Amino acid sequence: MKKIWLIFKYEYIRRVKTRGFIFAVLSMPLLVVLAILMAVISVSLQTNKLPAGYVDLSGNFAEAVTQETSPNLIGDIDLIAFPDVSAGQDALAEDQIQALFVIQPDYLQSGAIIAYANERPSDNAYEHMQDFLQTSLLSGEDTAVQQRITRGSNITVRSLDGTLQASMRDWFVVLFPFLTGLIFIIVINISGGYLLQSVVDEKENRTMEVVVTSVSPEQLMTGKILGNLGVGLTQLLIWLLFAGIGLAGMQAIYRVDFFPALTLDQIALFLGLILPGFILIAALMTLVGVSVTDMREAQQVSMLFTLPMVAPYWFAGALLQHPGHPLSIILSIFPLTAVVSMPLRTSISSVPAWQILAAAVLTWASALAALKLAARGFRRGMLQYQRRIHLKEILRAKKS
Amino acid sequence: MxxxxxxxxxxxxxxxxxxxxxxxxxxxxxxxxxxxxxxxxxxxxxxxxxxxxxxxxxxxxxxxxxxxxxxxxxxxxxxxxRGLYQDISLEKCLTYLASIKGMSTTLIEERLGFYLERFDLTEYRKRKVKDLSKGMQQKAQIIATFxxxxxxxxxxxxxxxxxxxxxxxxxxxxxxxxxxxxxxxxxxxxxxxxxxxxxxxxxxxxxxxxxxxxxxxxxRQFARPEILIKSSAPLPQDIPGVDRIQTENHHQRAFLEQGASPQDVLSEMVRRGIILEQFEIAQPTLDEIFIQVVTGSGLDA
The missing domain is CATH 3.40.50.300 (P-loop containing nucleotide triphosphate hydrolases)
Structure with missing residues (x-):
């Protein structure tokens, strides 16, 4: 165990101290922050902060009072009532308001409003006016009725056996497997890439021949897999930390709960599939690393199993619309696609227990078989310089 | 043992x-x-x-x-x-290779200092391995071995x-x-x-x-019946037991007859008053034995 720990530590520290890793870790959050900042600045620059005005010719809004709207990214503006059109137009001419909305006498029948503006009014002016009209028209109603009409309905989809229910508003139920799957793919690609590079480099520069005189090939392989997986997870944790800080910031500003609530089932299913998923891909990456002659070839071969991992995203529509379709079932059971597909299916439909079990068993079995094959391939291929090792040779090879 | x-x-x-x-x-x-x-x-x-x-x-x-x-x-x-990690410093590379041999950090520090000094690599300990010459890398590899x-x-x-x-x-x-x-x-x-x-x-x-x-x-097993002789004057060709004499760069090579004894040849030369500077039974070098064995020409020697 001590030697595995030493290899793990070496692999981990060697990677996380590189400029490439630090750049990769910081570049993503910085890019996101930069993109948000640019968007906010851009919207802010384009948004007119002047109040909007209105004149009520219909007489339906005489008693109405303008209400404060909730804060939004664009920013709020005031809505000013004018007694007549000419007063409003004077204010517009003097740039006291950005637009003047004239509610026509037959508004209730036609919904007609004429807007005067020197240039196109900003979106918040339209939105504020719309909110004002809706709230005012409903002013005579009970508060609960007002809220229901303005907020709409909350439809819950429930399976016949009652084992599954999801609210249409609970966007996170569907987003969770999408995001976790995406994170899995990103992390495994990062870790796998590092692992692949580490194995190919050591084979190319003959370090492996020296190291295996101190540790067993299995210890070397395990240490490498764990070390590079740790690098990927570190990167992920740092990103999540940044995301958490971002969400907390948004929560503080908008007083809206942005943090998702996860159920134990969701976590258990994800962990039950993601762990063997990681082992499977890491073992396959190792196998490729020791079988090929250089990094370029390794990357090409590794696409054979990194591409199927993203297949669920190609078929996302089918998975969501027809979760019981044979294609959806196959995708959610096949080891390379199960990690993403199965949680996605279970989030929107009731999946038979045997299918979940089959996915877990198959993914675990594949992971263990791949690990065994990788260990055998490692011994067989680690000292084969300038020569590609074929799968047939690895399968035929004895333990050593 | x-x-x-x-x-x-x-x-x-x-x-x-x-x-x-x-x-x-x-x-x-x-x-x-x-x-x-x-x-x-x-x-x-x-x-x-x-x-x-x-x-x-x-x-x-x-x-x-x-x-x-x-x-x-x-x-x-x-x-x-050579099998050394190229992108890290010489010190880190050797420390890691020593650690997986079960050495403690203290012992590694102590011995690494000694060996780097001995192989004149102390000033290069912070240098990346890939920046060292082939000879330096070979010395580093030797340190890792011992x-x-x-x-x-x-x-x-x-x-x-x-x-x-x-x-x-x-x-x-x-x-x-x-x-x-x-x-x-x-x-x-x-x-x-x-x-x-x-x-x-x-x-x-x-x-x-x-x-x-x-x-x-x-x-001895591959020794040939030949003697390397250095003398002040050219050797006579009629020495009993000597088949022929060949002059080479710095000496003469006497090929003995089958069964002739180098001791007898030496005695005869002394008896004739030949002044000898060198008298050496020609033994094959390892190179010659290697070539003989590998090419199959001397297996029965």
Whole structure:
């Protein structure tokens, strides 16, 4: 165990101290922050902060009072009532308001409003006016009725056996497997890439021949897999930390709960599939690393199993619309696609227990078989310089 | 103490029989020269000793029993091709390689300082390995081989890329280790180095042992009836027992007749009053023995 720990530590520290890793870790959050900042600045620059005005010719809004709207990214503006059109137009001419909305006498029948503006009014002016009209028209109603009409309905989809229910508003139920799957793919690609590079480099520069005189090939392989997986997870944790800080910031500003609530089932299913998923891909990456002659070839071969991992995203529509379709079932059971597909299916439909079990068993079995094959391939291929090792040779090879 | 005992090991890769029944043993404090042409099976034999490959048949006993993981810390290996991490500093590279040999951090620091000083690498300890010259990398690899004071050392072409000064440092190190009781297997193509350092030779070709034994014994075994003579004047051609005399660069070579004794030839020359500066029974060099054995021209010598 001590030697595995030493290899793990070496692999981990060697990677996380590189400029490439630090750049990769910081570049993503910085890019996101930069993109948000640019968007906010851009919207802010384009948004007119002047109040909007209105004149009520219909007489339906005489008693109405303008209400404060909730804060939004664009920013709020005031809505000013004018007694007549000419007063409003004077204010517009003097740039006291950005637009003047004239509610026509037959508004209730036609919904007609004429807007005067020197240039196109900003979106918040339209939105504020719309909110004002809706709230005012409903002013005579009970508060609960007002809220229901303005907020709409909350439809819950429930399976016949009652084992599954999801609210249409609970966007996170569907987003969770999408995001976790995406994170899995990103992390495994990062870790796998590092692992692949580490194995190919050591084979190319003959370090492996020296190291295996101190540790067993299995210890070397395990240490490498764990070390590079740790690098990927570190990167992920740092990103999540940044995301958490971002969400907390948004929560503080908008007083809206942005943090998702996860159920134990969701976590258990994800962990039950993601762990063997990681082992499977890491073992396959190792196998490729020791079988090929250089990094370029390794990357090409590794696409054979990194591409199927993203297949669920190609078929996302089918998975969501027809979760019981044979294609959806196959995708959610096949080891390379199960990690993403199965949680996605279970989030929107009731999946038979045997299918979940089959996915877990198959993914675990594949992971263990791949690990065994990788260990055998490692011994067989680690000292084969300038020569590609074929799968047939690895399968035929004895333990050593 | 017997450190290595190899009995009739074989190893095949597909249809190629890389090692075919090799046997040998090695005692502590002994240097064994493993020589042979390219593809003879030397590296495969070494890898079986190191437990990287398992033999198809036969037995390998190292340090008193079958090779296992616990014995790896007692073995040092210098591969023919340098195997160092290129993108890290020399110090980090050597520290890591020493740590996986089971050495404590304190001990590594202590010994690393000593070896870096000895090999004149102290000022390069923070330099990346890839920025070092081939010779420096070879010295670094040698440090990695010996830093944990192994009981068995296997070195493959240890003098590769070294200048004469550093070659001498490595020779001295090998001799010191031998004195300390370390058993050393040296695989090399440099026969003069093998002659100088090795107690015994194991010559392999096509996976088989072609020749083995102490160097002096092999020389005697392959000795030819020839005498190297340096004299003040050209030698007469009619010396009894001498078939012919050939003049070479710095001496003359006398080819003896079948059954003639060098002692009798010497006596005759002295009797005739020939002033001799050198009289030496010509023994074959290891190079010559190697060529003879490998080309099959001297197997019956």
């Amino acid at each position: 017997q450190v290595v005992q190899v009995e009739n090991i074989t190893k095949s890769f597909g249809n190629l029989r890389a090692v075919d029944g090799i046997s040998f043993s090695l005692q502590s404090g002994e240097i064994l020269g493993l020589i042979g042409p390219n593809g003879a099976g030397k590296t495969t034999t070494i890898r079986m000793l190191l437990d990287i490959f398992k033999p198809d048949s036969g037995n390998v006993a190292v340090l008193g029993g079958p090779m296992d993981e616990s014995k790896k810390d007692l073995i040092g290996y210098l591969p023919e091709e 830093i944990h004071q192994p009981r068995l050392v296997i070195v493959d072409e240890p003098f590769s890329a070294l200048d004469p000064v550093n070659t001498q440092i490595v020779k001295d190190l090998l001799r010191e280790e031998k004195t300390r009781g370390t058993a050393i297997i040296m695989s090399t193509h440099q026969m003069n180095q093998a002659e100088e350092l090795c107690d015994r030779i194991l010559l392999v070709n096509k996976g088989k042992v072609m020749l083995s034994g102490p160097i002096d014994q092999l020389r």
